[in-house]
Amino acid sequence: xxxxxxxxxxxxxxxxxxxxxxxxxxxxxxxxxxxxxxxxxxxxxxxxxxxxxxxxxxxxxxxxxxxxxxxxxxxxxxxxxxxxxxxxxxxxxxxxxxxxxxxxxxxxxxxxxxxxxxxxxxxxxxxxxxxxxxxxxxxxxxxxxxxxxxxxxxxxxxxxxxxxxxxxxxxxxxxxxxxxxxxxxxxxxxxxxxxxxxxxxxxxxxxxxxxxxxxxxxxxxxxxxxxxxxxxxxxxxxxxxxxxxxxxxxxxxxxxxxxxxx
Amino acid sequence: xxxxxxxxxxxxxxxxxxxxxxxxxxxxxxxxxxxxxxxxxxxxxxxxxxxxxxxxxxxxxxxxxxxxxxxxxxxxxxxxxxxxxxxxxxxxxxxxxxxxxxxxxxxxxxxxxxxxxxxxxxxxxxxxxxxxxxxxxxxxxxxxxxxxxxxxxxxxxxxxxxxxxxxxxxxxxxxxxxxxxxxxxxxxxxxxxxxxxxxxxxxxxxxxxxxxxxxxxxxxxxxxxxxxxxxxxxxxxxxxxxxxxxxxxxxxxxxxxxxxxxxxxxxxxxxxxxxxxxxxxxxxxxxxxxxxxxxxxxxxxxxxxxxxxxxxxxxxxxxxxx
Numbered sequence: 001x002x003x004x005x006x007x008x009x010x011x012x013x014x015x016x017x018x019x020x021x022x023x024x025x026x027x028x029x030x031x032x033x034x035x036x037x038x039x040x041x042x043x044x045x046x047x048x049x050x051x052x053x054x055x056x057x058x059x060x061x062x063x064x065x066x067x068x069x070x071x072x073x074x075x076x077x078x079x080x081x082x083x084x085x086x087x088x089x090x091x092x093x094x095x096x097x098x099x100x101x102x103x104x105x106x107x108x109x110x111x112x113x114x115x116x117x118x119x120x121x122x123x124x125x126x127x128x129x130x131x132x133x134x135x136x137x138x139x140x141x142x143x144x145x146x147x148x149x150x151x152x153x154x155x156x157x158x159x160x161x162x163x164x165x166x167x168x169x170x171x172x173x174x175x176x177x178x179x180x181x182x183x184x185x186x187x188x189x190x191x192x193x194x195x196x197x198x199x200x201x202x203x204x205x206x207x208x209x210x211x212x213x214x215x216x217x218x219x220x221x222x223x224x225x226x227x228x229x230x231x232x233x234x235x236x237x238x239x240x241x242x243x244x245x246x247x248x249x250x251x252x253x254x255x256x257x258x259x260x261x262x
Numbered sequence: 263x264x265x266x267x268x269x270x271x272x273x274x275x276x277x278x279x280x281x282x283x284x285x286x287x288x289x290x291x292x293x294x295x296x297x298x299x300x301x302x303x304x305x306x307x308x309x310x311x312x313x314x315x316x317x318x319x320x321x322x323x324x325x326x327x328x329x330x331x332x333x334x335x336x337x338x339x340x341x342x343x344x345x346x347x348x349x350x351x352x353x354x355x356x357x358x359x360x361x362x363x364x365x366x367x368x369x370x371x372x373x374x375x376x377x378x379x380x381x382x383x384x385x386x387x388x389x390x391x392x393x394x395x396x397x398x399x400x401x402x403x404x405x406x407x408x409x410x411x412x413x414x415x416x417x418x419x420x421x422x423x424x425x426x427x428x429x430x431x432x433x434x435x436x437x438x439x440x441x442x443x444x445x446x447x448x449x450x451x452x453x454x455x456x457x458x459x460x461x462x463x464x465x466x467x468x469x470x471x472x473x474x475x476x477x478x479x480x481x482x483x484x485x486x487x488x489x490x491x492x493x494x495x496x497x498x499x500x501x502x503x504x505x506x507x508x509x510x511x512x513x514x515x516x517x518x519x520x521x522x523x524x525x526x527x528x529x530x531x532x533x534x535x536x537x538x539x540x541x542x543x544x545x546x547x548x549x550x551x552x553x554x555x556x557x558x559x560x561x562x563x564x565x566x567x568x569x570x571x572x573x574x575x576x577x578x579x580x581x582x583x584x
Contacts, residue, residue, distance in 0.1 A: 049475065052479055054475055054478050054479060073483070074478055074481050074482060074483050074484070075481040075483075077481070078479060078480055078481030079481070081479075082479065082480075083475075083476075083479040085473075085475055085476055085479070087473070088472075089340070089472050089473035089476060090472070091340065091341075091342060091471070092342060092471045092521065092526040093521055093522065093525060093526045094468070094471070094525065094526045094527065095525060098468070098525070098526075098527055099472075102468060102469050102472060102480055103480065105465065105466075105469050105480050105481050105482065106480060106481030138525070138526075151476075154480070158480065
């Protein structure tokens, strides 16, 4: 598997209004884990949709290698770039296995029979997300956390070189959260995939990410090495709220100050 | 998957059985198998071949058209409870058909107007609600619902202004009725074409049911598939309305029932809904012309009478289970 390189050139994103006050340029490559931090409504999801090529950029471009994503055929993009959305939208009674199998759509010719490779990818994804036991259940009856695991397993079955996650640990209990974080680390470190995640949990970013993109209120942004970005002053600017850090076994974790308004 | 496929031949047999029932049963009971060996008196063959057969064929075609359209509409609006008429197609057809009846035009004109009216409604919804990438389901749905309400007002106006002697015909048309259908064979063409197109889209429809963004992220050309889905569903519905007027609940209940029973995968769901919808409407129409014989009920009344309680039961069981 070649190492993916995703390049953002003078990018601005949004549905009508541009979200950034100045264009964003950065280069990413396989093996890296990026965390995108910012307050509610700042445009993290919009940015991820643009990176997946689902929303045309308002300015600039997103390239994977030399391919401009939003102009490429969807099936070709889907073999390279996958996106976990916040809402799993599982309203129809597909079985868990069928739903996860949707991840293979881009890899066969639509009507083509499921190949041995597809089946293997689906089995692995089901087992990674602890869904083997549930595989014949209809997805519309599952709990929120279980549905979220189905969406994650769909992405893993898709097996793209660039994995975009919008709030990856939403709804997950502690064990599945920890398993997912280990899995994400593995995807980057051992399989050289590029991971970009939008998260609210600064500590997840602190523990996983090597690089961080900060989106400030008002449209400013900043990016760089995680240890340079995750500082009290920058985070306070991102969230418009003071934070305190605690050192723990060589890792620095963050907690918000309480009663800040009193 | 393979075990579910086994249900398709069973549904096919049910469809055939429904034809046997429709041929045999009614105000006069006739042995349809006797017709094969040619031992029937002439007046009975006339009933079989000139009255019951075209009517059964029409019922099957309309049931199939509505059920396939229902499946497509439900994916398009990502709502398992959408029905083919939700976007106002039957309303446009009804206004045009009632207009033709008011003018005292013949049945061909009424059918032709109904088809033209449904196309006008379809284009209207599409132009007003589909603008800007034809992406978002809610806008299409709301546009369709509002347009349907608009047609409803025009229908009321036509009923008030229409001459008394055509009122009965108008009401029968509005309730959905198969008694006037003389030559339904042409509807086989759109049913087969639409069915094949929908079936070809089946793998993409499975993904589209996950929502537009997710489907696009998984490799579906969403805009193109949604277009194909909308046009196919609308044309199928237009053909059904042209044949029989608006017959409620078939396009809602049948796909829903099949989905609960055989799962949501469209490779099985589409043919199963077509067969089950056809068979159901054949049986319903047989009952509609037999229960109070020699009086005939509009079949739409009967499908509503069966459909509403069945649907409420399914809804209830679903919410208790989940």
